[in-house]
Amino acid sequence: MSAHALHRPGDTSAHLLAPQIKIVSTFLFVVCVVATPRTEFAAFGAYLVVLTGVWVIARIPPRWLAPRALIEVPFVALAVLLPFVGGGTRTDMLGVSVSVDGALAGWNIVAKGTLGVLASLTLAATTSPSEILLGLQRLRVPKLIITVATLMLRYVELIAAEARRMRLARIARGHDPRFLWQVGATARGIGTLFVRTYERGERVHLAMLSRGWTGAMPEPNPPRVSTVDWLAGLVPAGLAAAMLVGALWAG
Structure with missing residues (x-):
């Protein structure tokens, strides 16, 4: 699957947002997901609700995301094995002895990996590869x-x-x-x-x-990005940060 196969063209507000804003928002969202303790199950559900809201705004159907999210299948397969091969305290689940630590580790991999993949796919769906590079350039990469x-x-x-x-x-x-x-x-x-x-x-x-290459991609007349655009684009990351703080406070 090529990089262009991950892009879903559109004219929604999510598509028209400046690429550097979407890159920063996605990065902060993933950081919040990774930093969430694995036992805060409600927080992971809330993260998925935030992503669902973005999909509704960007008009990205789940059937488009599902086959592209299969890239994480090898990690899911590893996570499924952890409850059976893990050590520590064990418990019975449906008549099968499983490791508590292994089950939590497997859940941690599946939950955070899935949310990370879905967030990345959302960024790729609303931002073409050339726009992503342009956004990285504006972020002084x-x-x-x-x-x-x-x-x-x-x-x-x-x-x-x-x-x-x-x-x-x-x-x-x-x-x-x-x-x-x-x-x-x-x-x-x-x-x-x-x-x-x-x-x-x-x-x-x-x-x-x-032909005069100077080491940087030319960008004539870069558009001005307003504070309102930044605030709107960082809403998903802000919600994720609030959920992370709540989860840490409750823990």
Whole structure:
């Protein structure tokens, strides 16, 4: 799934909000989720309610989010095993002996991981990859990181297409990746692709320098972001912070 497959174009207020505001709000929201004690079950439910409100505003249907959230399945599988392999005090649940600490650790992984993935998907759905890079640039993220990320987004599909052509060429010459003894050919193909990608990157960089590249993405006439926009965009993060304080106070 490419980065563009995570973006859901729209004209809602969530889509039109400045990208740097959405990045900061998402980051603070995730920090609040991670900092919440694992036994504060109500707080995690409240976080999900906040995300649901954002989805309603941005008109993001759950059926669009569900298949994209499957990226966390390996972590969920690990969390499911923890109650059975964990140590410490044990209790019976539906006739099965489970570890209390393991069950809480598994819940901690599932709850925080799911909320983090859903928050990230919400940001990606309302903000295109180019807008995310623009927002990071406005937040004064180091120029080198912006440059690398920009080139990656521009050329990842090109590199994937070249990898497919190399694979078809190997198959046309009798290569069958289903056999273990042919893994060497696959490894050499990956090495060749790396070398070609590195050489392409050098050529692109030299071409950019010859055209006046200064190390920063140009942004003519950046729009002014008002205090009202910041306050509106930080509402989800503010609600999450209030829930975190309440959970810590109650604990």
